[in-house]
Every structure is written in structure tokens, then in C-alpha cells.
Amino acid sequence: MDAETWASIDKLVAWLDAKTTLAPEVELLLRLLKVSGEAGEVADAVDGVYGHNPRKGFTHTWEDVDRELCDVILTGMVALRSRNADAAKVFSGHLTKVLGRSLDSSAAWSAS
Template sequence: MTDTWMIIKSLAESLSSLSDYPPEQVMLGQALKLAEESGEVAEAVIGVLGMNPRKGRSHTLEQVHAEACDAAVTALILIARTGADPEAVFTRHLRYLSGRHLTGG
């Protein structure tokens, strides 16, 4: 197990240890957190492109990268907090994706 996966599992365990909610609500809360993080990615991309006329170019590509990383980590923590092994799930899904054709096959 690499440091990355140990960190993901440690973060998930830490968050779970602070929660008194039942598993279903933990999963819901983590999914909502992922939605929040996705919104922050979108906000950063809008800021890089200057698509908000009130704010102009308000973000950098580095901020987009950081927000995307936050979303990715949050998604992996969601997997871990459902009791699954995030490394195994991610690796299996990545193999599935690599086997698909871009044409939808």
C-alpha cells in the first residue's frame, strides 16, 4: 500500500471517528461534500476563464488543480467510508475505463 492510499484511509478513519451518524447518513454527508467540492472546481474553472463578468479572471490553473485534487480525495474518502478498499475499487474501475472505447463500446 502506498502512502497515498494510507493517507486516504487515515483521513476516512479520522472523519468517521468524529461522526455519530449512522452509515447511511455518513455516506450521504460525504456525497454532499463531494458535490460541494465539485462546485469549487467549477468555480475555479470559471475564474480561470474569466466567465463571471463581476469577478473576471479570479483564479489560477494551480487553484483549479488544487480544487480537482480536493474533489478526487473527497471521492476516494467516500469509497473508504462505505467500508470498501479505495485502492482496490479505484484500480478495478480504472482498468474498466481503460478497456472501454471512446465511442461508447
């Protein structure tokens, strides 16, 4: 992620911090839990794409799913930044590890 993206996340976190009336530890907990709520909205949108609920029918598009996925990513970034002031560094380090694991794994797989 670029610095501009994380600066935007910092603005969202500051805005949320200014609006809350909860104790900091409760606010953080709720931000962490919000990630699963947003993931549930992705599932609901996918259900709606396929018309899985016969009572509701076809209620969503793949573009709706994309928007919900973006909400999951943003909510995760806000939660990470709310928990750790070095969120950009933590995320970058984790991404590097995952890429290394994944790419090393796929190289070993294709060599078999």
C-alpha cells in the same frame, strides 16, 4: 494508486469517523454528496480563471483549478473508502475496465 496513498485515505476516513456526531448512514450520504460540492468548486475556479462573473472579475488561476481537482479526487477516494472497505481493489478493478474499454476503443478507432 499505491498502498501509501490508500493508507493516507484510511487515515482521513478514520479522522472523519472520529469527529462525526451523525449516524453512520447519514455521514456516508454526506460524504458522497460532498463530491458534487467539490466539483462545483472546480467550476467556480474555472469561472474565476476566465473572469466570467463581471461582478467578481478574474479571481482564480489554473493552479487554483488544479488544487480544486485534487480536492475532487481526494473527496471521491474518501467517499469510496467510507462506502467500501475494499476501495483500493474496487478502484483498481474499475480503472482496469476503463482502460481496457478506452484503449480497445481507441485502437478500433485508429484502425478505421
